[in-house]
Amino acid sequence: MAAIVRLSSVCRRGVKPLFYQSVLHTRPAAVLHQERQQPHALTARIHSSQPLYAGSDSKAASLHWTAERVLSIALLALAPAAYFSPGPVVDYSLAAAFTLHGHWGIGQVLTDYVHGDTKIKMANAGLFLLSTVTFAGLCYFNYNDVGICKAVALLWSK
Structure with missing residues (x-):
């Protein structure tokens, strides 16, 4: 309008x-x-501040954004693959994609809301620990149980 x-x-x-x-x-x-x-003093200070992490040039940010989009498209492609041909390859691909997607998403939330050097380091360490435990748990589930694809199919069949 x-x-x-x-x-x-x-x-x-x-x-x-x-x-x-x-x-x-x-x-x-x-x-x-x-x-x-005129911009407010806080807004001007936020937008003119330097990035908090090393290697944060615009090319790295652009590549990260592109990788996030590629992962999102891969997740869209994995959904029909999981339905039509469930198997170990798709199960482990889903485990990796879910973990990476969650890691990047929670990382963005931490970037937005956690401030202070010590708090950022602790939050990032917790995020890496959470992502590692998540990926290990999904791989354990895929190896020792029915797998992600068949587990979702069993949930839908009830």
Whole structure:
């Protein structure tokens, strides 16, 4: 809706606005520099701070973002594979993908909400321990029990 309003305020060459007939309802597309709000001191300090971890250049962040998207697509592909051809390869792939997906997700929550060097180190150590125990538990379940695919199938069959 805002795009239609903004588009109608920019395109004024003999074309009437599609939804709003009055100019009072539209906002200007550009705001003068003096009229912009100045950022708050806390916001300016947060956005200008250096990253807290080593190797945090934009290329590493871009590669991490790409890896997260690839993992999400792999999880989407593993769902039908688990249904149509359950087996050890799919079970262990699901164990690795679930663990990595959870590790990255909880890591982002920790990055957002944990502050202070000691607290960050403790939280990251706890996260690595949790991820290791999760992966080991899923692998143990796959090796000594029915596996993830058949366990979900057994849950659905009840």
